[in-house]
Amino acid sequence: MGLNYNDVRCLMEWRRGRSGGKVATLGRLALTLHPKDISNLRKKFASDRAALTWLDRYRPAEFADSMFREVFKFEDVTSLDFSSYEGATVTQDIGAPLRPDLAGQFDLAVDGGTLEHVFNLPVAIGNLMRLIRIGGAVYTQNPCNNLAGHGFYQFSPELMYRVFSRQNGFEISFVRIAIARSLSVEQTTDQPVYDVIDPVKYGGRVMLASNKPVVMMCLAVKQTDVEPFVQPVMQSDYVNKWSNAAPAPLNWKGRLVERVGKVLAFVPRLIAGYEDRRDASVRNARAYRRLW
Numbered sequence: 001m002g003l004n005y006n007d008v009r010c011l012m013e014w015r016r017g018r019s020g021g022k023v024a025t026l027g028r029l030a031l032t033l034h035p036k037d038i039s040n041l042r043k044k045f046a047s048d049r050a051a052l053t054w055l056d057r058y059r060p061a062e063f064a065d066s067m068f069r070e071v072f073k074f075e076d077v078t079s080l081d082f083s084s085y086e087g088a089t090v091t092q093d094i095g096a097p098l099r100p101d102l103a104g105q106f107d108l109a110v111d112g113g114t115l116e117h118v119f120n121l122p123v124a125i126g127n128l129m130r131l132i133r134i135g136g137a138v139y140t141q142n143p144c145n146n147l148a149g150h151g152f153y154q155f156s157p158e159l160m161y162r163v164f165s166r167q168n169g170f171e172i173s174f175v176r177i178a179i180a181r182s183l184s185v186e187q188t189t190d191q192p193v194y195d196v197i198d199p200v201k202y203g204g205r206v207m208l209a210s211n212k213p214v215v216m217m218c219l220a221v222k223q224t225d226v227e228p229f230v231q232p233v234m235q236s237d238y239v240n241k242w243s244n245a246a247p248a249p250l251n252w253k254g255r256l257v258e259r260v261g262k263v264l265a266f267v268p269r270l271i272a273g274y275e276d277r278r279d280a281s282v283r284n285a286r287a288y289r290r291l292w
Contacts, residue, residue, distance in 0.1 A: 002030035003064055003112045004186050005037035006178045006193055007141050009292075010217055011110075012045060012071065014137065014173065019073035021107030024131050026094055026114035028079045028086045029064040032186040064112075078106070095120035098127040104225065107136040116142050116151030125163060126228045129170065137173070137221045138164065144177055145214035147185075155216055157196040157206055158235060164220035168228040172198070173219040176291065179282070180213040194288040200236045206287045207280035 003011075008031070033041070038055050045051045054070045068074045080102075081088035092099060095118040109131040118124040128138055143154045157175045164170040175196045181188040196216075199206045208214065282288040 002032055002186060003110075003141070004032050005034070005040065005189060006176075006191060006215075006217060007112065007139075008033065008037075008041065008067070009044065010174075010176070010219065011139060012041075012048075012051065014139075014219055015072045015108075016048075020075055021136075022076040022078065022105060023068050023072070023074045023108040023110065024078045024080060024102075024106040025064065025068075025110045025112065026079075026128070027081045027112070028088055029110065029112040030061050031058070031064050031067065032061065033058060034189045036189050072108075074108070094118055094124045094127050096123065098130050103130045104133045106131045107133065109136070109138050111138075111140040111142070113141055113143075115140065116153045116155070119152055121153060122229060129164075129168065129222070129228050132222045134222050134225055137219055138170070140216075140218045142216055143213075144216035145208050145210055147183065147213050147215075150183075157216065158199050160216070160218040160220075161198045161200070162233045162236065163228075164218065165233075166223065167226075167231050168233075169222055169224040169226040170220040171223050173221055174217075176217045177208070177282075177288075178215045178217065179210065180215065183213055185213050185215055192282075193291045194282050195291055197287050197289075202287055205237050207276070208282070209277065209280040210282075 038058060042052060042055055048071070050073070051071045054067060065077045065079075068077045078090060079086075079088040080090045080092040080094060082091070082093050084091050090099075090102070092102070094114065109128050111128060115121060115124055115128070128140070132138055140160070143150050144156065145154060147154055157177075160175050161172060164172050175198075176193055177196055178185075178191040178193045180191055185191075196206060278284065279287070282290075
């Protein structure tokens, strides 16, 4: 479990100018910042004296506690873990019912790569949401693609947009993906980062096919204090299909492909394969927007 350059940058941009409050982390989060990462952060936050002072003292693989206190100016840092072997302040199985005294106590809850390892995911992510008071935020960083075997699960942007929805009391600030160069994602720097559109706004499934590991980051702000998942979480394209009595008719291109396919059966397959690869690429500007 840990945070890298992309996580630190995302959180610093969100937290900028704020102080006070409490942060909770799932596990004690280690930091992995390479020399180039530190240089980039110094340039990006050159006017933040606290950040520069902390970066001068940073040591590889240190815990993030001091960053949350010195750079983000949180008054209290609480770490929750299944066991106390890394010195977590609270022993709590995040996949079991949350201790009542922890609910609504924090201004930020950070998952730096825990949820994918917890079998009881709906309970775990619901607990992450319950930790936050109104106006606070949840930040998650988890595998998205090409990391099968790292944990129990890999996640899609669709999941984050549907979980952190208004019906569950949240509003998404961003869903982003970072493309690494190796399976040890924390060991690679200069990772391209993209914003990912909500599939509801896209009008269909936002797919991703890549030959490199992809990690997803999400930040969502709590708007109302409601019990999560009272209403079922549904995949948006199915909800759209169920709300329409009949499938939409083919347009002229679809009709043309259908006619050609009756004579040359391989043509529709070639066209569909090309369109699938195009739509499932980060070059699909309707779905993905490069940030850095």
